[in-house]
Every structure is written in structure tokens, then in C-alpha cells.
Amino acid sequence: MSKTYAVFNGDGLFQHMLFKGVHTIPKGAVEISDELSVRILQEPDSIWRIDETGAITATDPESIPPTREQIEALRLRSYADPLTGSDRYFAEAQRMQVMNEPGWEAVRAAGVARFEAIQAQYPWTSDDGAL
Known part of the structure; x- marks a missing residue:
């Protein structure tokens, strides 16, 4: 499988996934494992974030109270x-x-x-x- 990258915005929220050889990979994109890319695709309602340590986690949108x-x-x-x-x-x-x-x-x-x-x-x- 080709290398997969995730792009996050300035707040650490997942924006989209890119594939080497198909997309131009921008500076700041994070290489992710095949397992994580499959999870992201299988859990489209989850909110994916990257923290300052580089850890990528999912949050159920129902667990985030509205402002x-x-x-x-x-x-x-x-x-x-x-x-x-x-x-x-x-x-x-x-x-x-x-x-x-x-x-x-x-x-x-x-x-x-x-x-x-x-x-x-x-x-x-x-x-x-x-x-």
C-alpha cells in the first residue's frame, strides 16, 4: 500500500487524508499507518485530533458539549x-x-x-x- 498522510488544521483537527503518488504531500502532513487510515475511514463521524506530542486520537462528537x-x-x-x-x-x-x-x-x-x-x-x- 502507498504511504498515507493526514493533514490537520492549526487547532489539531483532522482535515483530510492524502496518498503519496496520488496527491502532492504538503509540508506539515503527518504520515499515518495503514491501520489508522482504515480506522479514520471506518469512523467518519469521529472527530480526529493530533496533540502536541503527535498522538492522533478520536473523539465521539456526542461527547463534546455544544457551546x-x-x-x-x-x-x-x-x-x-x-x-x-x-x-x-x-x-x-x-x-x-x-x-x-x-x-x-x-x-x-x-x-x-x-x-x-x-x-x-x-x-x-x-x-x-x-x-
Whole structure:
């Protein structure tokens, strides 16, 4: 088998695999064993990293908690979803109220309930971003 190399970004995260004789091997690429290259190919959902000692390890993405920014992004997308989000209820309630249509309070209450459900679906437990 030809020599296999792995390329990692500045944070040590695996980017892609290259094969000598097929690809141009950039400076900084790390030669890896055939066994490791097979593992990388067989575990595509794992997050592969190289540390300062040169050790390459895999992490299950489920074991890495999302950041506060990632949770906020999930919440914002969920609020704005045109079919299941809370924003549509608030917009409808506002329109109904401005046009003096009855029942806007119930629509607004549905928006509040959906907003709270989304927050429960994507929770965070402290102000410092730790979950």
C-alpha cells in the first residue's frame, strides 16, 4: 500500500487524508499507518485530533458539549422556523392586534409556549456558557 498522510488544521483537527503518488504531500502532513487510515475511514463521524506530542486520537462528537453560541444558533433557527417556530405566532398576534381582530391573546400565548418549549429543547445551565 502507498504511504498515507493526514493533514490537520492549526487547532489539531483532522482535515483530510492524502496518498503519496496520488496527491502532492504538503509540508506539515503527518504520515499515518495503514491501520489508522482504515480506522479514520471506518469512523467518519469521529472527530480526529493530533496533540502536541503527535498522538492522533478520536473523539465521539456526542461527547463534546455544544457551546453557548451553538445553542443560541439552534434556538434562533428554531424560533424562526416558518412551520414550527415561535416567531410566526408573535407576528400573527401582532398583526391581529393592530387590525383589531379578536383572539390575538391566544395566538400570543401559543407563541410564548412554543418559545419556552424551544428553550427547554436547547437548554444551558449557567451564564458562563458551560452546560
